[in-house]
Amino acid sequence: MVKPTLLVLAAGMGSRYGALKQMDGVGPNNEAIIDYSIYDAIRAGFGKVVFVIRHSFADAFTAVFNAERFGGKIEVEIVYQELDYLPEGFTVPEGREKPWGTNHALLMGKSVINEPFAVINADDFYGADAYRVIGEYLSGLSDEKGHYCMVGYEVNKTLSENGTVSRGVCSIDDEGFLSSIVERTKIERNAEGQIVFHDLGEDETLEENTPVSMNLFGFTPDYFDHSEAYFREFLADPATQANLKAEFFIPLMVNNLIGNGTAKLKVLSTSANWFGVTYQADKPQLMAKIEELIEAGVYPRNLWGK
Numbered sequence: 001m002v003k004p005t006l007l008v009l010a011a012g013m014g015s016r017y018g019a020l021k022q023m024d025g026v027g028p029n030n031e032a033i034i035d036y037s038i039y040d041a042i043r044a045g046f047g048k049v050v051f052v053i054r055h056s057f058a059d060a061f062t063a064v065f066n067a068e069r070f071g072g073k074i075e076v077e078i079v080y081q082e083l084d085y086l087p088e089g090f091t092v093p094e095g096r097e098k099p100w101g102t103n104h105a106l107l108m109g110k111s112v113i114n115e116p117f118a119v120i121n122a123d124d125f126y127g128a129d130a131y132r133v134i135g136e137y138l139s140g141l142s143d144e145k146g147h148y149c150m151v152g153y154e155v156n157k158t159l160s161e162n163g164t165v166s167r168g169v170c171s172i173d174d175e176g177f178l179s180s181i182v183e184r185t186k187i188e189r190n191a192e193g194q195i196v197f198h199d200l201g202e203d204e205t206l207e208e209n210t211p212v213s214m215n216l217f218g219f220t221p222d223y224f225d226h227s228e229a230y231f232r233e234f235l236a237d238p239a240t241q242a243n244l245k246a247e248f249f250i251p252l253m254v255n256n257l258i259g260n261g262t263a264k265l266k267v268l269s270t271s272a273n274w275f276g277v278t279y280q281a282d283k284p285q286l287m288a289k290i291e292e293l294i295e296a297g298v299y300p301r302n303l304w305g306k
Contacts, residue, residue: 002116003047004138007109008034009102009215010061010122011054011081023064024277026287028294031303033125033277036290038070039303040128041118044135048075050112051122052105055080071304079108087228090235093244101247102215103227110224116141118218119250125286126151126216127272128298134268138218146263148254149218150178152211153274155187155195162281164188168213168251169197169206170267178258178265181213181251211267214274217250226262227253 023032038049049070053061058080067076083099084092085108099105106119116138120126130151137149152170159165166185173179184197187206195210196203231248240246257263275286294301 001045001139002142003045004135004218005048005050005113005115005117006037006041006046007050007052007106007113007117007119008037008122009052009105009119010034011052011099011105012123023061024283026277026283027290027303029302032064033286034065034122035069035303036125036299037120037122037131038074039299040126040131041135042070042073043128044131045139046074046118046131046135048077048113048115050077050079050109050117052079052081052108055082069304077112079112081105081108086235087232090232093241096244098245100231102250103248103253104231106250107224107227107231110221110228113224114221116218116220119215121215123277124214124216125275125289126214127270127274129272130216130270130274133270134216134218137266137268141220145220145222146257147220148223148257148263148265149268150213150265151216151270151272152267153214153270154208155206155210155212156208158212158214158274158276159187159189159195160276160278160282161285162279165276165278168215168249170211170213172211172267176267178254178267180258181255183249183251213251214276215250217254217265223253223257223263226257230256 026033062078081099118134134151141147155167158167164186167187168181169184170178171180184199186199187197190196195206230253234240234248254265258265275289277283277286293299
């Protein structure tokens with residue numbers, strides 16, 4: 001069985017959070033969310049972790065998150081996402097300040113990933129069972145192409161009490177495959193207790209158990225080639241050129257491949273609870289949840305035994 005790779009998207013600076021939250025301590029010995037993700041991935045059979053970061057904080061990041069920290073239990077690679085890392089023939093539009101989003105970041109892993117891989121956000125706590133189910137799926141793949149997956153969560157389990165959140169809202173067919181995914185960027189529970197989003201101004205409701213993506217996807221390496229080709233189309237699109245904040249999201253790429261029949265994506269269920277720190281005020285709640293999991297024996301109090 002193949003050992004899958006974990007691709008960690010850690011290049012975002014956490015503008016709403018107000019700090020470099022990828023490195024912020026949330027465990028009893030200053031462990032970051034990344035530490036718990038790597039711990040769960042090792043238990044789930046992953047053989048390598050690839051961090052996507054920025055050069056601006058590389059020294060501080062690599063001084064902490066390295067193979068020695070993880071006790072040599074998993075191979076570690078570092079790749080970089082920068083605004084001007086673009087296909088040949090393209091340049092950064094004048095006035096553009098930020099890189100091109102999650103699928104642009106994912107593309108940075110192509111040079112070091114040749115096996116099935118899962119992709120996660122550095123600042124999301126996905127839970128041990130989520131890594132187990134996606135690890136099992138990816139470990140069963142070898143030379144297959146277009147066999148993708150994602151772990152789905154119910155939207156009511158992914159909200160913040162401290163502001164709106166962005167989620168990929170999913171439609172799933174009768175066989176458990178994704179039929180579409182739409183990025184919604186302003187989801188919250190309103191004063192009446194309903195879950196709503198208002199991307200277009202007026203409130204639109206979501207059912208409590210609506211499946212959403214938390215960017216826990218699984219892909220085979222052919223995904224990189226598809227992404228490179230579509231990224232060129234994305235950059236050449238006049239709408240992209242006119243929008244200095246346009247982003248090449250993973251859901252955008254996934255929708256394209258599903259829509260044209262290139263790939264199928266299985267939605268995997270998990271018993272895990274998702275936790276996150278979109279805002280600084282979310283941190284105490286996350287720390288309390290981690291303490292509960294330690295008390296329940298899910299994690300050791302000193303994660304790396306040092």
